[in-house]
Amino acid sequence: MSAFPQPLTGRAAPLLVDNVDTDTIIPSREMRSTGRTGLAEGLFAPWRYSDADARIENPDFVLNQPDYRGTPILLGGANFGCGSSREHAVWALAEYGIRAIIAESFAPIFHGNCLRNFVLPVTLDRAAVEALAGKTIAVDLAAQEVRTQTDVHAFDIDPEAKQMLAEGLDAIDLTLAQASEIEQWTAADRTARPWVYLEPTR
Amino acid sequence: MAKTLFEKIWDTHAIATTAGGSTLIAIDRVFLHERTGAAALKRMAEMGRKVRDPARVFAVMDHIVDTRIGRGDGTLMQGGEGFITETRAACCEAGITLFDVNDRDQGIVHVISPEQGIVLPGVTLVAPDSHTCTQGAFGALAWGIGSSEAEHAMVTGTLRLERPKTMRVRIHGALSPGVTAKDMILTLISQHGAGGGAGHVVEFAGEAVTALDMEARMTLCNMATEFSAMTGLIAPDAKTFEYLSGRTYAPDDFGDPYWRSLATDEGAAFDCEIAIDASAIAPMVSWGTSPEQAVPVDASVPQGPARAHDYIDLDAGARLAGTPLDAAFIGSCTNSRISDLRRAARILEGRRIAPSIRKALVVPGSLAVKRQAEAEGLDKVFEAAGFEWRMSGCSLCFYAGGEGFPEGSRVISSTNRNFEGRQGPGIRTHIASPETVAASAIAGAIADPREYAREEQAA
Numbered sequence: 192m193s194a195f196p197q198p199l200t201g202r203a204a205p206l207l208v209d210n211v212d213t214d215t216i217i218p219s220r221e222m223r224s225t226g227r228t229g230l231a232e233g234l235f236a237p238w239r240y241s242d243a244d245a246r247i248e249n250p251d252f253v254l255n256q257p258d259y260r261g262t263p264i265l266l267g268g269a270n271f272g273c274g275s276s277r278e279h280a281v282w283a284l285a286e287y288g289i290r291a292i293i294a295e296s297f298a299p300i301f302h303g304n305c306l307r308n309f310v311l312p313v314t315l316d317r318a319a320v321e322a323l324a325g326k327t328i329a330v331d332l333a334a335q336e337v338r339t340q341t342d343v344h345a346f347d348i349d350p351e352a353k354q355m356l357a358e359g360l361d362a363i364d365l366t367l368a369q370a371s372e373i374e375q376w377t378a379a380d381r382t383a384r385p386w387v388y389l390e391p392t393r
Numbered sequence: 394m395a396k397t398l399f400e401k402i403w404d405t406h407a408i409a410t411t412a413g414g415s416t417l418i419a420i421d422r423v424f425l426h427e428r429t430g431a432a433a434l435k436r437m438a439e440m441g442r443k444v445r446d447p448a449r450v451f452a453v454m455d456h457i458v459d460t461r462i463g464r465g466d467g468t469l470m471q472g473g474e475g476f477i478t479e480t481r482a483a484c485c486e487a488g489i490t491l492f493d494v495n496d497r498d499q500g501i502v503h504v505i506s507p508e509q510g511i512v513l514p515g516v517t518l519v520a521p522d523s524h525t526c527t528q529g530a531f532g533a534l535a536w537g538i539g540s541s542e543a544e545h546a547m548v549t550g551t552l553r554l555e556r557p558k559t560m561r562v563r564i565h566g567a568l569s570p571g572v573t574a575k576d577m578i579l580t581l582i583s584q585h586g587a588g589g590g591a592g593h594v595v596e597f598a599g600e601a602v603t604a605l606d607m608e609a610r611m612t613l614c615n616m617a618t619e620f621s622a623m624t625g626l627i628a629p630d631a632k633t634f635e636y637l638s639g640r641t642y643a644p645d646d647f648g649d650p651y652w653r654s655l656a657t658d659e660g661a662a663f664d665c666e667i668a669i670d671a672s673a674i675a676p677m678v679s680w681g682t683s684p685e686q687a688v689p690v691d692a693s694v695p696q697g698p699a700r701a702h703d704y705i706d707l708d709a710g711a712r713l714a715g716t717p718l719d720a721a722f723i724g725s726c727t728n729s730r731i732s733d734l735r736r737a738a739r740i741l742e743g744r745r746i747a748p749s750i751r752k753a754l755v756v757p758g759s760l761a762v763k764r765q766a767e768a769e770g771l772d773k774v775f776e777a778a779g780f781e782w783r784m785s786g787c788s789l790c791f792y793a794g795g796e797g798f799p800e801g802s803r804v805i806s807s808t809n810r811n812f813e814g815r816q817g818p819g820i821r822t823h824i825a826s827p828e829t830v831a832a833s834a835i836a837g838a839i840a841d842p843r844e845y846a847r848e849e850q851a852a
Contacts, residue, residue, distance in 0.1 A: 208700065210587050210683045212812045220794030223472050225431035225479050237814045270588035270621055273683075274810060275791075276523040277429055278539035296588055298621050300523055304539035349555055351413020362541070363442065366549040369409055369417060373550060376408040376419065384405075386644035387421045387516060389448040391490065 194359030195311055198331040198338075199290050204259035205266045205324035212274035213301060217283040218243075219275075230283035254287075261287075264330060266320050267294030271312075272301025281308045291330045293320055293337060306352045307362060313337060313346045332357055395658035397559050398628050399594045402534045402655075406517050408551060415553045420546040422449055422511055422518040425489070426502050427480040428456035429521035433543040434483035445550045447488035451511060452480060454494045455501045457793050460756050460783040466494060469795025487547075500759020500785045503527035503726040507611070508761055510640025514629035515655045519546050524726045524809065526617040529626035530610035531633055532655050534594070536624040557623045558592050558664040561657075563599035566671040571846030573736075574609035575728060575807070575826040577601070578616040579677035579687045581669060587685040590622030593665060596657060597627050601671035607636040608730040615727045616809050619684040628656040676842055678825045679811040680713055681705055686811070690714055690829060690841045704813050705821050714839050716823075719802040721746065721753040721834035722816075723780070723827050725790040728807035729758030731765050733827045737807075738766075738774040740831040740845045746779040747837025751799045753780045756788040780834075792817035805833040 221233025232246070234254075241249040248255045254262070265284070271294040272280060281304040284292070291311040305312045311332060315323075322342065329338045332353060337344040348356075355362065366373075381388055396404070408417040425433065430452055437444070444450055457473040458464065466477045477494065484491040492499045498509065503524055506512045514532035519525060521543040528535035538546070546552055564577060582589065595617055597610075605613065610627050617625030634647040675689035681701035688695060694702075696709040707716065723729070723737055734757065746753050755775045757763040763785055766772055772782045789796065790808040797817040798804055804822050807830050811822040825833070828842035 209698070210685075212810070212815075214791065214810070214812045214815050218814060219428075219791050220470070222428070225435050225476055227432060227436070237818065243818065270586075270591070273587060273619075273621060274523065274812060276521055276537040276539055278432070278521070278541060279429075281539070296591060298588075299591065299623055300537050300539060300618075303542060307539060307541040349413075349415070351411060351415050351553070354413055362553060363440075363545050363548055365411070366417065366545065366551060366553060369411070370549075372409045373417070373419075377550065380419065384515075386513065387449075388446075389642060391448045391488065 193309065195309055195332050195356040196290065197333055197357070198329045199263055200327065200329045201262045201264045202258055203264045203266050203293065203323045203326055203328050204253045204262045206253050207266060207268050207321060207324065209268035210270045210273055211267055213272055213277050213280040214274055216272065216280040217277065222277070222279050227282045228286060230279055231286035234283040234287045258325070263288050263290040264328065265289050265292045266323055267292055269295040271297050273298035276300045278304045281305050281310055285310050293323060295320055306356065309356055309359060311356060315344050315346060319344050395661040397657045397661045397663060398532065398596055398626060398655060399534065399559055402515055402517065403556065405515065411553055415555055417551045418517060418554050419551055420519055421516040423543060423546050424502050424506055424511070424518065424520040425450070425452040425543060426456050426522060427454045427476045429540050430543065431476050431480045431483065433521060433540040433547065434480065434487060436540070437544050437548060438483065438486065442548045444487045444489065444547045450489045450547055451492070452484045452489050453492040453499060453502050453505060454480065456787045458494050458786045460786045460788045462784060464494065464784055470793040471795070473793065473795065497760055500761065501726045501729065501787055503611070503615070504730060504758035504762065507531060507636070508640065508759060510637050510643025513637065513643060514633060514652060519543065519552065523618040524615055526622070526624040527611045527615040527726055529614040529617065529624050530607060531637070532626060532629035534624065534626065537618060557594050560590060560593040560595045560622070560665040560667065561663040562595055562597050562667045562669065564597065564601040564669045564671050565599045566601055567604065568601060568671045568674060570850060571828060571843035572674050572676055573826040573828065574605055574612040576674050576677045577671065578613050579679070579684065580674050582616065582620050582684050583677065583687040585620070585667065587619060587683050588621045590617060590620035593622050595620065595622045595625045597625055602627060603630060606732060607632055608732045611730070612727055616684065619809060676826060676829050678713055678823050678829060678839055680707055682811055682813045684809070684811060684824065687824070688713060690839065714841055716839045717749060717803065718805050718833055718838055719749065719751050720798045720804040721750055721830050722789055722804060722806040722808065723830050724754065724756030724758070724788050725808040726758065727809045728827045729756060729762065731762050733807065734762065734766050734771050737827040737831040738771045739849070740828060740842065741778040741835070742774050744778055744835050746834040749837040750779065750834055751802070753834055754783060754789060755780045756783040757785045759785045789816055791815055792820070805830045805839060
């Protein structure tokens, strides 16, 4: 996975349902290995296929409609990505090609998982999300704007998340650059809270 | 300045500010399981990274392990054995303490962490599992994360966080007989929505909360994630310290004044406050496909999204009680502890589940819970009533592709999620307390457990 495209353009696929959960995005039975790949086929399996085992498509599902097949931009309702913490939901979306999700609100673990995988979660009010349905839009991370031919919607993003997405930065590498501060803190904490530090016992 | 419990824990763990303005928060404990932890361990190895302090990282096999008596590494889910063998090898390589498939201390992560004294008041604990908030019952800041964040926590001993907002939910008064912590949390979510806690750490307080025992407090905090909160927590008190004393990984005593400081100061401000009257809470049952779609067991199905009515096959205005059932499940990190099993067994003792119930399982939360239940004869009560008695694990809280309920089943379940397909394609789930599951299994239809409470009081 790489830095967020600048800007990202595509047709906004409307999945305007509240409380879309990660079990629906990637059912447990579609998680077949300990790796992060091979998940795109199982994306939205319960809704995308009329027979998931045989992979027979449900033509009514938004991503099966010719206008939206393979689009990088998905629209959602409130509390998108609720439920299980499985990062597989974001890995499946990213492997399918989704790079931005624009929704009324996101569940917190899913939101964090998006950022760590360079998928941009954009929060806009319900009316704005609905107005984007079916339109060809540009998602501009640098300007923090979602643009249609006629409208501009500004969005908020944490400055650190923005930089990490824009530059494709790895969070662990960034944090390890502060390793000496962590070491110093830990040395003092060992004295202050000795019970936190354990010896291997098993 | 007066501080909330959350603010005290946050401030204690704040190591530094990052260049981008987030806070590096020290992580005291990491817990993994084979379903999402394996991915974190695999990536860590591929990147050539090491666990910073393996003695503070734990792992358990709980999510896809077989729960039939006599189990080994094999799973009913195709390919599941790979998750188990890979997790075992990776834990060994990384030097992580593993509670393996048939370890005497094996169990669901949020059941065994307290049993072992791994979670403690005032610590930060993370796991790549959304129900990690369960452990906030001990006054810890415990929350669910993704696999990438689990790798970050293991490698750096920290997470990069934006400070969440604070909410206090005060539940005053007393619960009626037959009403439980499960009904408290379902009431909160049904009244304020599945997104009602978004962006917040929720402190549960009030006399109805402090009156709960530790296991019921875990049930209450367990579903903070279903409220979209970062986590829930409850200030530790004498019950908390008594529960943890003598546990394997807990300190020898909690006499230090530090432990008593872990409480919200008088006058500390929260970003949001909610009040609930415990005496007005009834046994709750979900009618739809989100935990917010739950009503008192004696209420009618309200008007909700068409999609939810279609999936669950119940129209608005239908009476929920009396809805015929095909299956029953007692287990999960929400309601699988010894007190849950005792309460369900009290109702089932000397009774049989209805013939229409085609599958009924009791899955203890840990092997320690299983041993205790067997010592008390609860296994025999469940079996005599028609339930199967299992080894511990997450089991049919979710469908992994192996064992399932009979096709098209309507299930009464002591679990936490009634999502479409959560317990299998087309399976319709009604979440409720263990009491309500037991009463409903006997009736073969959704039933009010309070009649048994009244009977018991009269006796």
